Amino acid sequence: MKITSDFLVIGSGIAGLAYALKVADQGQVAVVTKRTVEETATSRAQGGIAAVSAKNDSFAEHIEDTMVAGAFLSDEEVVRLVVEGGPDAIRDLVSWGVQFNRKQDRSFDLTREGGHSHRRILHYQDLTGREIERALVEAIRSHPNINLYEEHIAIDLITARRHGGKNEDRCLGAYVLDIANREVVTFGAPITVLATGGAGKVYLYTCNPDIATGDGVAMAYRAGATVANMEFMQFHPTTLFHPHAKSFLISEAVRGEGAVLKRSDGTPFMESYHQLKDLAPRDIVARAIDNEMKVRGEDNVFLDISHRSADYIKDRFPHIYSTCLSYGIDMTREPIPVVPAAHYLCGGVRVDHWGETDLPNLFAIGETSCTGLHGANRLASNSLLEGAVYAERAAQRCLERHRDIDTRYPSVPAWDCGNATDSDEEVVVAHNWDEIRRCMWNYVGIVRSNKRLVRARRRIQMIQDEITDYYWDFFVTSDLVELRNIATVAELIVRCALERKESRGLHYTIDYPETDDANWKRPTLVRKPF
Known part of the structure; x- marks a missing residue:
């Protein structure tokens, strides 16, 4: 089965749905989400969204707070464009029906969180994310150009290079498993957007939803896109x-x-x-x-x-x-x-100022991306802000790109399952899933050492070898897809952690306890060799 659209969005949190609403008037949008549309990290966001709106606050102070929290690894130009894009992002959310708490004079009821110098967090009680998700879901369900595919999990991206393309490589869509029908569907689109959220389930203890298995990062890496700063996994303190x-x-x-x-x-x-x-x-x-x-x-x-x-x-x-x-x-x-507990991935798929990866026509927005905003540690409530601002920026660039694309629906091959059969050894999936998460928690947690990281790398490589054999021998299932992805993300976190020979922000190692600006005030980059 093949489904085509002008824009393919994988993920249904604030970034993915806001983007879909921004481009839907100009073309058909397919939104793929692996559970129900509301089951996202956005829905669990309690605190709120940071944006300068009080008279005694300023963009300069929000920028400074973000840079300090990010251990000065944040890209200051990106920080500026995100912070200054905050008021417009709030106006968009309100126009889509989001109800933020207000005072009697109708001004926003602002709260304060760790690392902020002012009260600048807009919220809806302690259910801000759920309120944002509610409004966005209502908006997309009522839009005639948006088709929603729930219980569909993306397996891999489709690229021109992998399928005989002689010109410059580009993304052509994705292979997606229809979980209910156990059928792999080919989604073809000239523009693909990853908005798959984070990777907290790579760790044994996390406050992330069960869907947070790093799917976007893993798929982008396998497709050849650059991944950055994976060593910076934020552990929520409380x-x-x-x-x-x-x-x-x-x-x-x-x-x-x-x-x-x-x-x-x-x-x-x-x-x-x-x-x-x-x-x-x-x-x-x-x-x-x-x-x-x-x-x-x-x-x-x-x-x-x-x-x-x-x-x-x-x-x-x-x-x-x-x-x-x-x-x-x-x-x-x-x-x-x-x-x-593991909470937020500050690294991800490296993107430019418009959310595009170095694989043409593949965009990444929200937690799955690494824009440069968070640096070595995310400032509280900057995540929803980043998702909304980059949804707008990616939409602008994609609409420009869409007008220049001659073929709306790229020609892509159907999924080939080869000689795969049904598995009678699913205990292997469950065992490896548990082993990866315990290994990451014990060896790649809040405090690290070279010895622990090397041990983790060795164990994860052994597990990956088992997963690879299993993947090609049996029909894919959602559990197998997620296992393959958390193994890939675990490998990337360990590789980046071993490379960064200093302690900065969320990456603290007893072997290099000091910060080294001279050598390491830069991102850690990883790209798959081909």
Whole structure:
């Protein structure tokens, strides 16, 4: 089966859906998403979206906060264009129906998060991402030029070079597994956009949804695009620690509204690590918590906002309050037990200022991309901002490109399954999945060493050899596709971590504990040899 469109979008979070809405008036758009359209990392974003809107705030201060948080590895030109694009991005979201919390005078009710010098976070209670996703999904469902394909998982990109192209290489679309019908569908499009989100499931403990398996990064790398800064995996400092909770995130905004991190005896500890105390950037806070747990031999620390009024807490954080209460924790009366968990990939597919990769006609936006905004550590609530701004920029460039493309629907071959058969050994997939995630958590976590990284590289290579044999022998399944992708992403994280011989931002290694601007104030780049 073959499906053609003018624009192929893989992923359905803020970046993918905003892009689809931007280009849909000029052509047919196919949006492919591997679960339901609402099942995205965007939907889980609690805190909000950072954008300068208060009179006492400025672009210059937001830029400075972003550069500091990114350990000055961020591309300042990119930071400027994203920050200055913030107000327009907010206007677009509001025009699509997003309801942000407002004060009585109708101005935005702004909150503050770690690393920010001002209150500049727009939010909808503590369910900002869910509100953004709701509005965007309603908008795309009502647009006649957008076709949505749920329960479809992309397997690999289709490129001209791999299929006998004699001219310059370019992306022609993607092979996609229709999960329900167990059929591989060929999606052909002159322009393909990766908006597949992050890769938190590469680690054993993560607050990401189950879909976060690094699909876009893995597919782009296999297709020949450059990948950058994969060593910078952000660990969110405060995830609910409870035996029955599946890594529920406690928003940065809780600390922004006065919550304090404490030891089990009730002693605050962040003042010993950073002058901003509990509002320090995430890399600082995560390492501080990791150190406290190791030094004291404890499984968690505590986040305490019980000094604020109960009515305020319930009104400002209704989702967090009700979720904690369901596990027997009343955050209005007692501290919340928390631990760090893998949260956000600051690296990804390297793109230019318009979101295009170095594989022509392949774009990457949102968390799957590496624009240069985040550097070595993402500033809180800059992720939704980046997704919205780059959706607009990519749409501009794609519409220009679309007018110049002679053949709307490229000729691409159908999927060839060769001699593959049904598998009777799916235990291999489950075992390798678990082994990769435990290996990454134990050896490539918050604190690293060359010895641990080399050990991880060796084990992941052995697993990849098994996956390769299995992949070509049996029909593809969604589990196998995701396993193949997390193995690829794990390899890329380890390779980049071994290459960067310094500690900067989210990458901290005991072998090179200092920052080395002279040699390493630059991105780490990886490209597959052919």
